[in-house]
Amino acid sequence: MNVIGGKWTFMIIRELFYGPKRFGEFQKILNGISPRTLSIRLKELEEEKIINRTIYSEIPPHVEYSLTKKGETLRPIFEAMKEWGNAWDVLAEEK
């Protein structure tokens, strides 16, 4: 829970299972996340070796986030949670 328990952390990682993402992409997909929070969460995940931060020195700047091997091993957990969510249709019950 320390790793994936944050309000946004879960969604950030989930997006990365579909492939690398850029800072701006996260801002669009994670509707409403502030740059401050996104920045903090990404930094934390990087420190925990869950994601990689790759910088392409171009103009304009280009930074890409991707899952590390450690991050990839989280997939079974996400799959289990996804199945559970489907089985009980949690979101729909939220009214």
Add this chain to the structure above:
Amino acid sequence: MNVIGGKWTFMIIRELFYGPKRFGEFQKILNGISPRTLSIRLKELEEEKIINRTIYSEIPPHVEYSLTKKGETLRPIFEAMKEWGNAWDVLAEEK
């Protein structure tokens, strides 16, 4: 995450995998949880049909919490998280 994402919720459910528990037992096991918070979390889990609340009308009063079938289906998620925690020894790395 809405279901198990709370600070204490995860631990409450985990304890219930080992069998029913009483209010007082949770207070001892979950070191430091306040009765207020415990009460709120238990009520939430009951509303979400994750746990059962069974009252034994005796003196002194006796209330027992146990997992519902829905709650039981969370087990694979907990197993997956447990394995991941063991594999990466998360707690030990916490300094």
Add this chain to the structure above:
DNA sequence: CGGGATCCTGCCTGATACTG
């Protein structure tokens, strides 16, 4: 484009005391 710095706020949570 990808963030850092600052300021501010609400809600979650803890502490404590009390009751059926």
Add this chain to the structure above:
DNA sequence: CAGTATCAGGCAGGATCCCG
């Protein structure tokens, strides 16, 4: 024993502005 009531605080998170 199993909670509820009340009060107070901290910290995650949002809003905004700015810079390399």
